[in-house]
Amino acid sequence: MDKILRINMGAAGGPQQSIEKAGEFAALGGRATTSTIVGKEVPPDCHPLGAENKLVFAPGMLSGSAAAISGRISVGCKSPLTGGIKESNAGGQAAQVLARLGYAAIIIEGQPQGDDLYKIHINKDQVTISVDNSLKLLDNYPLIDKLKQEYGDKVAYISIGSAGERMFAAASIACTDPELRPTRHCGRGGVGAVMGSKRIKAIILDDQGCENRQPKDADKFKAANRAFVEGIRKHPVAGEGLPAYGTNVLTNVLNEAGGYPTRNFKTGQFEDATSISGETQAALEIERGGSATHGCHRGCVIQCSGIYHDKQGKYLTKQPEYETVWSHGGHCGISDLDAIATLDYWDDNIGLDTIEMGVAVGVAMEGGLLEFGDSEGAIRLVRDEVGKGTPLGRILGNGAAFTGKAFAVERVPVVKNQALPAYDPRTVQGIGVTYATSTQGADHTAGYAVATNILKVGGDVDPLKPEGQIELSRNLQIATTAIDSTGLCLFIAFPILDQPETFQAMLDLLGSFYGIEMTGDDVVALGQKVLSLERDFNKKAGFGPEDDRLPRFFSSEPLPPHNISFQVPDEELDQLYNWD
């Protein structure tokens, strides 16, 4: 990955491309690359849908190599949803192909005049930017079908649906999976709207004739990769639970804990949770001839995804993730898996963040637009209103906060305008700290369970001391930011948390690939550096301590059944970034 592709969509005479040396980014990846470029090149006070914003794609540090589970792609920009810096990442094939093509990043800047819609084709020999207005307002599934006729099935596609073209703040960027289905999405923060604002409908990545990226120390790399894979396969979460049930295995456990936000965060338990649990979903998928075990990209050894068939045994969508089943399920009082899977399909097709969309529908239900539990009504809202860009659809498609204002709803679960994911912060207060303080807005992956016990970021924390919430959240956010830069799937978190030898194997993978010695301290330093520059961007964009807060109802409304409210004081939240 020795080069960066820069495309100026606003150049006089039409889009212009240039190739730069990757420089400092040759040995970086993912979030480290996107956030550094956005931090350096995007004016924090710019309009996110204007010409000054930039859209940056970056594969991970190990993408395109033989390293297992290294296929996450990061997208960065100023977010039209939060108004702050945004990094959103996804699986699929795009990161591997982009890295094999040799690109450390693609930077898209400027804005074309007029209404033309563009596609970008990249292969080993050239980059072709062309107008293709026949793609206008196609949604992702028909779009990919059409592109396949021209570019075939040996490529990876990155695309936006009609939501991105309409520049909805909940719009996602889709990446195709190994079967070329547009099912893996950089969902959060409205990155699809920024791609739409650049008038780019699709990027076609063709790595035919390219080789895998080669490590500096091949023997050490091979040994590290073997140890890494063994560690993942033997772990009960990565090697058993996720392949068998997918991420939706969490529904029963969260519900039992009373932390499953139900009917727009009114209670912490959903009476029909077992109807939509991962266990029930997996059994249904297998019964209908789908699959409960499937990888989102080649080289994945966890295989946490699946294939969901309809009642006739025909493909409907990929296995809906836990957050999707929650946002369209318990959050909306819906207990019909087929309805939830249908909503997942429409989200993927239109190009929408499933969390933002589900939460927006739930907020609209709170506002009286529909009854909680109205699954047909929810499908109609997404498919017929958002999907067709009606005035009501434009309200919903701009996210939960926008919808809350439109329907005068007081209980709107957002931080920095981004919808909360599927874990009530009153039950798990530590995740509330992360929701409140993350540079990304409310995000369950911003402070993941990443080996802080091994990294000992900022020293040891007594796990049974309640006052450790801030320190734990800080350490998790630092460690997660570093992992987001490697391009490794976050689900490696569990083996590296529990198995020091697997953590070492990960360091050896990175070290042998780049010919350096990596330590835990290096991981921490990288995480801190990226978080600091993201924080700095947000400050310059106008964010202050008052934005690092949960909505007031989390403090004022106790959550049944445990009847607890969010207790972490504001002064403590303000101590999170203590290394700045």
Place this chain on the structure above:
Amino acid sequence: MKEVHNLQLTLVPASLSAFYPLIQQGLWLNVQTGCSITSLLTDQLGITLSYLNERITTLFLDGKAIDNPENAYLQEGSTLALSSAMPGLVGTTMRRGGHLAAMRDAITYQSQQPATIGNGRIRIKLFNMIMAEMGAALLHYGIWLPRQKLNIPFACQNDSFWHTIKAATLGGQPVSITELQNHLQATDDTQEFFLRVIFAE
């Protein structure tokens, strides 16, 4: 007084999955109460200590996360939920005694004095891998449920469950499938059953 119907089924092992919805909702067992979770699982239900320690890493007693099952006590009416290790930050947080346990301090079970020993019913929910691995043992131990809940396994997969029944007894007497179907049809939904299931090839 309510009539109790004593039903025993012998099924092929593959039919355990028909009980998965029921197992997730919770199985009511008559046990000695007042004991610790560890004592219940090992002494009464025959689970090995190593299985408990290594496999059942996430436990809830009446919705409270358990760090030490030896110091958590069951009473009549308690609900115990058992799970293997979970993904995600919150899944990791819920693990017993885990590094991140402080993050869910608000719902952590606080150790109490042992309750008085007695007999009573408790509800046990099994999730994910534990459901597949321990479900048969609980069904073999015997569960209490209303007639209505029997519809969950019996109606599974378009009634194909009936074909997996190798033998059935009602009140200790062997019955044919037709006799069992007739009996169930004639029984009010609220009538109570004691069901024991034996899985055999």
